[in-house]
Amino acid sequence: MRNIKLTIEYDGTNYVGFQTQRTKDCKSPTIQETLEKALKRICKHKINLVASGRTDSGVHALAQVANFKTNSKMPLDKFRVAINANIPEDISVTKVEEVASDFHSRYGAKSKIYRYQILNRPYRSVFEGKLCYMIPHKLDFDLMKQEIRCLRGKHDFKAFQAADKKKKKSVRTIKSIKLTQKGDFIIFEIEADGFLFKMVRNIMGTLIEIGRGRFKEGSLKRILKSKNRKLAGPTAPARGLTLIKVKY
Numbered sequence: 001m002r003n004i005k006l007t008i009e010y011d012g013t014n015y016v017g018f019q020t021q022r023t024k025d026c027k028s029p030t031i032q033e034t035l036e037k038a039l040k041r042i043c044k045h046k047i048n049l050v051a052s053g054r055t056d057s058g059v060h061a062l063a064q065v066a067n068f069k070t071n072s073k074m075p076l077d078k079f080r081v082a083i084n085a086n087i088p089e090d091i092s093v094t095k096v097e098e099v100a101s102d103f104h105s106r107y108g109a110k111s112k113i114y115r116y117q118i119l120n121r122p123y124r125s126v127f128e129g130k131l132c133y134m135i136p137h138k139l140d141f142d143l144m145k146q147e148i149r150c151l152r153g154k155h156d157f158k159a160f161q162a163a164d165k166k167k168k169k170s171v172r173t174i175k176s177i178k179l180t181q182k183g184d185f186i187i188f189e190i191e192a193d194g195f196l197f198k199m200v201r202n203i204m205g206t207l208i209e210i211g212r213g214r215f216k217e218g219s220l221k222r223i224l225k226s227k228n229r230k231l232a233g234p235t236a237p238a239r240g241l242t243l244i245k246v247k248y
Helices: 029-041 076-087 141-151 199-211 219-226
Strands: 001-011 061-072 093-098 111-117 152-156 170-184 183-193 241-247
Touching: 001 029, 001 076, 029 061, 029 076, 029 093, 076 093, 111 199, 141 170, 141 183, 141 199, 141 219, 183 199, 199 219, 199 241
Parallel strands: 061 241
Antiparallel strands: 001 061, 001 093, 111 183, 111 241, 152 170, 170 183
């Protein structure tokens, strides 16, 4: 039995996230089920694709990682061609590797890097619109950059955790965090050993409120310590969020 690792790029606009939905009333496709259907045609048997983690509805990825087991003897280079020929153009398998039998995309991941992109100007971008959140109001970039410093290190991020059926411990370690400005774009990048449900988008929603002057200086640290989701800002839209890299 071969263990095949995939690196996947996708525009999440038309999908309800990566993970297959178990509810029968969900008619929209997921990345997982789209890939599994293609792999079933190629491998001639049912495939269970395991990803590094779920990305939510509308969230994108530059390098999602997933793996599956198969008896297919197809060469790796032909695997990539075959998969890409059987999936929509908004998903692309960029790399196919054969890995050790004990490799697990989810349990083996040490950290993940996410990027949230804001277009801070009064008119939209035709080409970047799907990959960013447009905010026409002026944002205080310097204050936003100052506020995120408190997030570095190990903290309880319960204040930025959306309601989730799966009860998880809310302590996570932020390994690196930065905010940069390139022209009209404000780019937020964060690396952590794990992320809570909608954690990045809730941090961004709070940070945007700070940038707009709705939350005063020091609010991010106060909200973090409170462990109270009601004190944080709204959840920022999914379209601005992209999974950049998974580290093993």
